[in-house]
Amino acid sequence: MSIISVSGLSKYFKVFKHHRGGLGAIRNLFSRQHSIVRAVDDISFEIEPGELVGYIGPNGAGKSTTIKMLTGLLVPTSGELLVNDLIPWKERQTYVARVGAVFGQRTTLWWDLPVIESLNLLQHIYKIPKENFEANLEEFHETLELGPFLDTPVRALSLGQRMRADLCAALLHNPDLLFLDEPTIGLDVVAKERIRQFIQKINHERNTTVILTTHDLSDVEKLCQRVMIIDQGKLLFDGELSRLKDKFGGQRELVVDFSEEYRTYEIAGATITAQTDLQVTYAFERGMITASELIGRLSAKYRIRDLEVREPEIEETVRRIYEERLLE
Ligand SMILES: Nc1ncnc2c1ncn2[C@@H]1O[C@H](COP(=O)(O)OP(=O)(O)OP(=O)(O)O)[C@@H](O)[C@H]1O
Ligand SMILES: [Mg+2]
DSSP states (O other): OOSEEEEEEEEEEEEEOOOOHHHHHHHHHHOOOEEEEEEEEEEEEEEOTTOEEEEEOSTTSSHHHHHHHHTTSSOOSEEEEEETTBOTTTSHHHHHTTEEEEETTBOOSOTTSBHHHHHHHHHHHTTOOHHHHHHHHHHHHHHTTOGGGTTSBGGGSOHHHHHHHHHHHHHTTOOSEEEEESTTTTOOHHHHHHHHHHHHHHHHHHOOEEEEEESOHHHHHHHOSEEEEEETTEEEEEEEHHHHHHHHOOEEEEEEEESSOOSOOOOTTOEEEEEETTEEEEEEETTTSOHHHHHHHHHHHSOEEEEEEEOOOHHHHHHHHHHHTOOO
16 A cells, blocks of 8 residues: 555646836736746656655756645645545645655744744644653654754754754654655755664654655665656656666776786776776676676686776766656
């Protein structure tokens, strides 16, 4: 049973053209010229309970628009969307009690209130039973290290502190689903790692289903087995991260340390891309030859001290997909 079921989902925005200048302002009142932005364009996918899915794509791809539809903040233009057996925007009241969301770009807490007061307010809004609330607060107090800033107004928090407060707020009511729109944006390496570990812990221990958008591909690499790639509103890839690399990874590398010097290090099926002293880097095309075949050929011809197969960087793979628009 899927926890999220999306079928033919689209969101179009009407963007009105603006005329400039004094007369333009008057023309703006009368002319209704507009263009249509297909922010999300006919996407379909299913997500099972307990999955942790990375949702990636370049700026303006449609990630936030998708998350906003999933959280019930936006009404789709067309298509079907069922989360937890509910239609998010239609049954909002019941719906929000079962999901949590963090928008990295904007806090969902009260700007002028101390963190703890925001959290107390949420207890009343979500009608969280006292024991649950206290147990969760105690746990998050520890894992998110909220102590130093519980009494600080949200507006005075650092970005990393604010993100931790927002994560706590999103999880106080034990949601089945957690939507994270760029939860690591703007954070330093240490703060990012902390947030990642927390997300992983929640997913493991509570079996919370998580959808995460990010521009930081190390988030995906460290957290997600499954990745969805969106560009210009279209879903370009949906599958295991390893399959993404296999399918679109292109060239792999083999770095070889030779035991002695040879006149040439040429080998059929691979091209030399770098060479220093006795170390040679070969590039070979996935699908044309396997790493073990190549190693076999090399060791038949040369004496080898050490070797290493390098996988393509996920950055490189994703860049290729964006560039080539390789559809499934
Ligand atoms: N309220 C709106 N009115 C008009 N156009 C919008 C609106 N919201 C989003 N768009 C447009 O829809 C497209 C997708 O935007 P969206 O915010 O979903 O992208 P994104 O993938 O989250 O990008 P980013 O990585 O920059 O956050 C963009 O072209 C954007 O300009
Ligand atoms: Mg966005």
